[in-house]
Each structure stands twice: as C-alpha cells, then as structure tokens.
Amino acid sequence: MPLKDLIIDDSLIQRLIIDGVHKDSSVTRVAHHAYGYHTPQTGLLMPAIRWISRDRKSVLVERQPELRLVEYSNKKAAYVDKESTKLYMLPMPWTLFFIQFGRDDLTRINSISICARNSSLSSEADTLYCLWLPNLMDAHMMCLGHTFNDSYSNQTTNHISHTGKLELSDAAAIAISLVWSVGFNNDAAAARPFVPDAFSDNLIEYTHGQHAMMEFWESQSLETILGWEYKTNGSTLGSLTELLDYEKPSRYKDLHHYLQYKTSESNV
Amino acid sequence: MSELINLRSDNEHSWLIVDGFSTPKVDNKTLVEKFHNKIHPPTGLLPPVVKWMSPSRRYVLMERPPTIHSVSFHSAKKSQVHLVKEHNFDLPMPWTLYAIELGEDCYPVAISIFAMRHQMRSISDVLGVLPLPNHYKTGSLCMPARDYSETAGTIGQGINLAHTISWGSGFNLDINFNINATFNAKRPLALVQNIEGKGTPLKLFRNWQKLSLEQVSQCKDWVAPLGYGTAGSYLATPINRVSHLIQKFLNDDMAKSISNPAVNLAIAMKESIAACY
Numbered sequence: 253m254p255l256k257d258l259i260i261d262d263s264l265i266q267r268l269i270i271d272g273v274h275k276d277s278s279v280t281r282v283a284h285h286a287y288g289y290h291t292p293q294t295g296l297l298m299p300a301i302r303w304i305s306r307d308r309k310s311v312l313v314e315r316q317p318e319l320r321l322v323e324y325s326n327k328k329a330a331y332v333d334k335e336s337t338k339l340y341m342l343p344m345p346w347t348l349f350f351i352q353f354g355r356d357d358l359t360r361i362n363s364i365s366i367c368a369r370n371s372s373l374s375s376e377a378d379t380l381y382c383l384w385l386p387n388l389m390d391a392h393m394m395c396l397g398h399t400f401n402d403s404y405s406n407q408t409t410n411h412i413s414h415t416g417k418l419e420l421s422d423a424a425a426i427a428i429s430l431v432w433s434v435g436f437n438n439d440a441a442a443a444r445p446f447v448p449d450a451f452s453d454n455l456i457e458y459t460h461g462q463h464a465m466m467e468f469w470e471s472q473s474l475e476t477i478l479g480w481e482y483k484t485n486g487s488t489l490g491s492l493t494e495l496l497d498y499e500k501p502s503r504y505k506d507l508h509h510y511l512q513y514k515t516s517e518s519n520v
Numbered sequence: 521m522s523e524l525i526n527l528r529s530d531n532e533h534s535w536l537i538v539d540g541f542s543t544p545k546v547d548n549k550t551l552v553e554k555f556h557n558k559i560h561p562p563t564g565l566l567p568p569v570v571k572w573m574s575p576s577r578r579y580v581l582m583e584r585p586p587t588i589h590s591v592s593f594h595s596a597k598k599s600q601v602h603l604v605k606e607h608n609f610d611l612p613m614p615w616t617l618y619a620i621e622l623g624e625d626c627y628p629v630a631i632s633i634f635a636m637r638h639q640m641r642s643i644s645d646v647l648g649v650l651p652l653p654n655h656y657k658t659g660s661l662c663m664p665a666r667d668y669s670e671t672a673g674t675i676g677q678g679i680n681l682a683h684t685i686s687w688g689s690g691f692n693l694d695i696n697f698n699i700n701a702t703f704n705a706k707r708p709l710a711l712v713q714n715i716e717g718k719g720t721p722l723k724l725f726r727n728w729q730k731l732s733l734e735q736v737s738q739c740k741d742w743v744a745p746l747g748y749g750t751a752g753s754y755l756a757t758p759i760n761r762v763s764h765l766i767q768k769f770l771n772d773d774m775a776k777s778i779s780n781p782a783v784n785l786a787i788a789m790k791e792s793i794a795a796c797y
Contacts, residue, residue: 259525
C-alpha cells in the first residue's frame with residue numbers, strides 16, 4: 253500500500269513525499285493559500301449578505317420585499333420583439349440570490365439561483381421556495397445564456413477600469429442588478445406546479461406565452477403576495493443547508509491531497 | 521533541523537510519528553474535514569448587517585442602525601458591585617460599527633464598538649468612541665469572563681454572540697476612559713450639556729436616556745478612538761477611520777495564520793483520534 257509523508261520542520265518548511273517524489277514548500281506560503289489570501293477581498297459588503305463561501309467565490313444575498321420593474325416578452329428569446337414585450341412593476345417577496353462566480357476570478361458567473369420566502373431567513377434549516385419567474389430552470393436556477401455573462405463581463409470590466417478592483421460585494425451587486433435588467437422571455441417559462449395557487453384560485457390559468465400571469469402578479473400588493481403559500485420543487489431545492497452543502501471538502505482523498513492542492517496553488 | 525510534524529498516510533488512514541512511535545490511525549476523510557474546518561470554520565447564516573470579513577473570516581465588521589439599548593450599570597468597581605444598587609438605562613445609540621475578532625471555536629475574543637456619524641458609506645468613514653464604561657480608549661470592550669455554556673461553532677453564531685455580550689454583560693466603574701474623555705472634550709455636547717458639577721457615569725446616563733434617537737443620530741463629533749499599541753500602550757497606530765480598522769485586521773489575520781498549519785494539523789489529528797473512541 254503506498255505511503256505518503258508530510259513533514260513540517262522547525263524552519264516551517266513543509267515536505268510532502270508522495271510516491272517517492274519530494275515537494276518542498278514554505279508553510280507560510282501554503283498557509284496563505286489555505287487561508288484564502290489569494291482569494292478576492294470582500295470589500296464593504298452590501299446589506300444582507302447572509303453567507304459567504306470559504307473561497308469567497310460564492311455568496312448568498314437576501315433581498316427584502318420590494319417592487320421590481322421587469323421586462324417580459326411572451327416569445328422565445330430568438331423571437332423577442334417590441335410588440336411582444338411589456339414592462340411590469342412586480343411585487344417581489346423576500347428573495348435569495350445564491351451566486352457562484354467563476355473559479356478563476358469574479359468576472360464570470362457560473363450560476364445564479366433565485367429562491368423566494370415569505371420571511372427573512374432565520375435558520376439554516378429554513379425551507380427555500382420557488383420564485384415563479386420565467387427563465388428559471390428547475391424553478392430556481394437562472395438561465396444565464398451567453399448574453400448574461402457577456403453583459404456581466406462588460407460591466408465588471410467597466411467597474412475595474414473605474415475603480416481598479418473588483419471585490420465580492422461589487423460583483424454580487426452587479427450580478428443582481430443584471431438579473432432584473434436583462435429582461436425575461438418565454439424560454440424556460442415558470443413551471444405550473446411551482447406557481448402559487450393564488451393564480452389558479454383567481455382563474456389565472458398559467459399557460460405559455462401569455463401576459464395574463466404577469467398582469468395578475470402586478471395587480472397584487474406586497475402584503476398580499478407575502479401571504480401566499482409558496483411551493484418547493486421537491487428535488488434540487490430544499491433547505492438552505494442543502495443548498496450550501498457543496499462546500500464540504502469531500503473531494504480531497506486525504507490531507508496530502510489537500511495540501512498538495514494548496515501547495516500547487518501557492519506555487520502559481 | 522527537527523521535525524514539528526510527521527504525518528504518514530496510506531490510502532485510508534493517517535497517523536503521526538511522534539518520537540519514533542505511531543499515534544492511533546484516523547480516517548483520512550475525517551482528518552481532512554477536521555483540518556479544513558479548523559482553518560475555515562463554517563460561516564453559518566450571517567446576520568444581515570455584516571459589512572466586511574477578513575480572509576480567514578475571523579475578523580468581522582458589523583453595522584447596526586440607531587437603536588435603544590437597555591443597559592445595567594453598577595456605580596462601583598467590579599469587586600464591589602454587590603454592595604450597590606443596580607441602575608438600568610435605556611440609551612439611544614447612533615449608527616454603530618462593531619469590530620469583532622472570533623477565536624478558534626468562533627467564540628468572540630475581542631469586541632470594539634464605535635459610534636458612526638451615519639450609515640457606513642465608505643472605508644474612509646470616521647470612527648468615534650461611545651462614552652460607555654468598561655471600554656478602552658481604542659473602543660474595545662473589556663471582555664467579561666467567558667460563559668462556557670455558550671458556544672458558537674459558526675462565524676454567524678459568533679457574530680450574534682458578540683452583540684449579546686456587548687450589551688448583556690452589564691457595566692461597572694472599572695474603566696471610565698471614554699466617559700472622562702467625553703466630559704473633558706464636552707462632546708458630543710448633547711450628551712453632557714445640562715450636567716452640573718463633576719461629571720459621573722450616572723449623571724451622563726440620566727442625561728443620555730432623555731435624548732431621542734434622532735438627537736443622538738445627529739451627533740457628529742464623538743471623541744476619536746486612540747490607536748492600538750502593545751502591552752497596554754496606545755497611539756502606535758491611529759485607528760479613527762474604518763480603513764485603519766480593516767488594515768489592522770488584515771495584518772492581525774495574516775500574522776495569526778502564519779504559524780497555524782502545524783498547530784491546526786495537530787489539533788485536527790487529536791480530535792480525529794478522539795472521534796475514533
């Protein structure tokens with residue numbers, strides 16, 4: 253059975269011996285990488301950042317109930333035109349944005365999940381509900397497409413050229429702002445099982461390609477929509493704990509593997 | 521050159537070689553998880569008012585809007601508080617910024633509270649000290665003895681505990697630097713005006729609780745905190761802006777983490793061995 257050795261000596265040199273191959277590195281350098289000094293600074297955080305990943309490349313932002321101006325076309329993305337597009341001022345419940353940035357830096361976005369709640373998060377065990385917006389796959393994962401990431405990339409490049417840096421808080425703010433400004437269409441329409449019963453109770457039968465749902469939604473008050481019973485999608489969206497579960501270090505086989513990874517990062 | 525740590529692993533287990541002897545073997549996955557959690561404790565759910573975190577996430581800035589805090593105060597040194605009456609005051613507070621350092625288990629080990637002129641807008645915003653007892657000139661709270669029935673475990677829980685400790689532990693006459701500085705400087709004027717004779721904490725609190733939240737929030741000239749030094753001295757580095765605080769925290773964070781891998785590895789190993797039994 254192959255043996256691996258890790259020796260740290262009193263001059264704080266770390267020697268990893270794997271398969272007979274020695275790899276020396278300074279504990280200090282590795283420590284800085286292990287502790288995340290190579291990851292982006294948070295900057296001054298926007299209100300209601302409720303969770304930050306260890307590598308500071310993922311963040312959970314909570315937004316309180318508010319009215320949002322959104323553009324919606326009842327056609328597929330390729331066929332969106334002026335005639336099919338209308339502006340709606342929609343009351344939004346408590347919303348959660350789980351944003352995962354690219355592995356290399358904050359100028360790319362891997363994914364954005366948007367969830368709804370009737371109240372602010374009070375525990376990691378709280379249930380997350382589907383937001384009945386179009387363009388959300390599995391009723392929570394925003395369909396980003398190349399247009400979204402291109403727009404995001406342009407905006408972050410502008411930000412960097414003005415301020416000389418891109419911190420986590422700025423990146424999250426830009427991403428959320430884009431979610432609302434990019435416009436919605438009928439590419440992945442809100443799936444019927446995840447739309448609150450209030451729509452069908454009021455004879456608004458959800459069908460593809462109709463503005464009726466948006467019109468009904470717009471006519472509701474913030475207070476009313478917070479009283480609705482929201483739906484879970486029952487599979488990919490459960491509690492906050494499950495959403496954040498991906499962070500466990502289970503991908504490392506053993507400590508040597510873990511430190512080898514950090515050592516290679518510190519040699520970059 | 522002597523060895524601090526010698527860790528040997530096969531495909532499933534790891535063990536330490538200490539003075540030529542092997543410690544019990546522990547499961548590799550358990551060890552990685554314990555080590556990982558030592559250097560990156562879980563965030564947990566953060567309160568929605570966190571404004572900044574250091575790379576290790578053990579140094580945190582938290583902002584609170586103007587609010588009224590109920591505080592208890594004994595006008596005596598700590599050793600004699602049982603001999604005097606307890607006073608309770610409802611003190612209106614301006615925007616405040618909490619600078620929190622969390623320990624290994626995420627329990628708060630240092631807390632400073634600063635008065636702000638307004639909601640934080642940038643890192644160049646100015647800090648002031650609140651004229652509260654049991655706070656040093658730097659704005660840091662003289663920490664009460666730890667209540668070991670309370671544990672943190674996550675960064676979020678540690679931050680919430682820091683807020684509870686700040687206002688729940690009660691004040692006494694042990695440290696009055698910032699109250700004296702406020703009387704001497706006569707600012708913020710709203711807090712000290714109409715007080716006759718020698719200024720005392722009791723007189724200050726009686727006057728302070730008569731003010732409205734709006735009046736306290738309009739105070740812009742809080743006494744500036746002094747810089748942190750070493751061994752009880754001050755002024756080594758002025759810390760009167762948020763940016764100074766962030767720089768100090770970044771330095772402290774980095775200094776603290778440098779020697780940690782070997783220590784953390786040893787602790788993780790010890791915990792993993794304990795978990796085997």
